[in-house]
Amino acid sequence: MSVNQIKEIQSMSTDVSGPIMVLLAAIGFGFNPLFAQILFAQGMSAEMVTLYRFILPGILLSFYLPTPAILWPEVTRMLMLGFANGVGIFAYFYALQTLASATAILIYYTYPFFSLLLGVMIFKRSVNTNAVLSAALVLIAASLVIDPASLSMESKLALVGCFLAPLVFAFQIQYLAKPKQNLTAPRRMAWGTLGHLFVLIPLAIYCAPQMLFPEEVSGWWALIGLAFLAAAIPQYLFVMGAIKTKPEIIAIFGSAELVVAMLSCAFLLDQALTRLDITAMLLVMIALAIRHPAPKHASEPLLAKSDYPKTIEQALKQAS
Secondary structure (H helix, E strand, O other): OOHHHHHHHHHHHHHHHHHHHHHHHHHHHOOHHHHHHHHHHOOOOHHHHHHHHHHHHHHHHHHHOOOOHHHHHHHHHHHHHHHHHHHHHHHHHHHHHHOOHHHHHHHHOOHHHHHHHHHHHOOOOOOOHHHHHHHHHHHHHHHHHOOHHHOOHHHHHHHHHHOHHHHHHHHHHHHHHOOOOOOOHHHHHHHHHHHHHHHHHHHHHHHOOOOOOOOOHHHHHHHHHHHHHHHHHHHHHHHHHHOOOOHHHHHHHHOHHHHHHHHHHHHHOOOOOOHHHHHHHHHHHHHHHOOOOOOOOOOOOOOOHHHHHHHHHHHHHHHO
8 A cells, every 4th residue: 555545544534533523522512401401300400500511621621721921811801701601501501491491402592693793783793695594594493482472480581591691602703703812722711611610600609509419320420421421522522623624514513413402302301392393493403504605616625724713713612
C-alpha cells in the first residue's frame, strides 16, 4: 500500500469521525429531558437537577480555568453569559417539571426566532431569507403547541419562564459569533460553566430542597446519565467533532437532539405525542437545518481555516 493510499484512508476516517461525534453528541444531549423527568418523578427539585447537570462538567473543566490577566475582561463576559444561561436552563427544567415535556422542549427550540430578533435589534446583524424563514417556521411550531387558555396560573408562569432559556441562548449565539476577545474553546466552556454554578449553587441553598440525592437505584442511574451521558461526554464529543465537520452537517445532525428529546420521553415515559407536537417537531427540525446552506462548490475543503472559530462557537452553544 502506497503512502498516498494510506493518507487517503486516514482522510476518509477523519471525514467520517467528525460527523459521527456530532451525531452522538446530539443524541446524548437529547436525553436531558428524560433523565430530568425521572429525577422529578422521584421527588427531586428542578434546582437540584439543574445543579447536577452542570456541576460535573464544571469539575472536569476546572483545569482550564487559569487564564492570562489580559483575557480577564472576556472571562468576565463568559461568567455573565454563564450566569444568565444558568437562570434560563433552570427555568427550562422547571418547565419540564410543570408543563407537558413536548411543549417545554419545543419552546426551547424557539431560539432561531430570538437569535434573529436580537441580531437585528442589538448586534446590528444583516438579515437573510434563510434566517427569516427559519424564524417564521419556529413561530408557527410554537403556536401549534402553546395553549395558554388550558393552563393553570403556575403553568402559565412556567411557560413564560421557559422562554428565558432560548432568549439567553440566542444572545449567546450572537455574542459568540463575534466575541470581544479570543479564548480557547476549553477556557470559554470552563468559565461559562462556572457562571452557571455561580447562580445554581446559591439557588439550591436558598430553596433548601428536601431531597438532595435520589432514594431509588433508578434515580441514581438517571443522575449518572444526566451528568455523564447527557452532559460531560456529549460536550467532549461535540467539541472534538465540530472542528472536523461542515457547519451545515452540524446543523442537520444537531437537530437529532430535538428528536431524541421528544421521542425518548414519549416512548420511555409513556408521554403521548399529538399530531400537533409531531408537526411542530418537524417544523423546528427544518428551521434548524436551513440555517446553514450547503457550500456552492463541492470541491471546497471539509473545513476552511476561517471556519474554525465559527464551528468552535457552535460547539460551545450546544454544550451549554
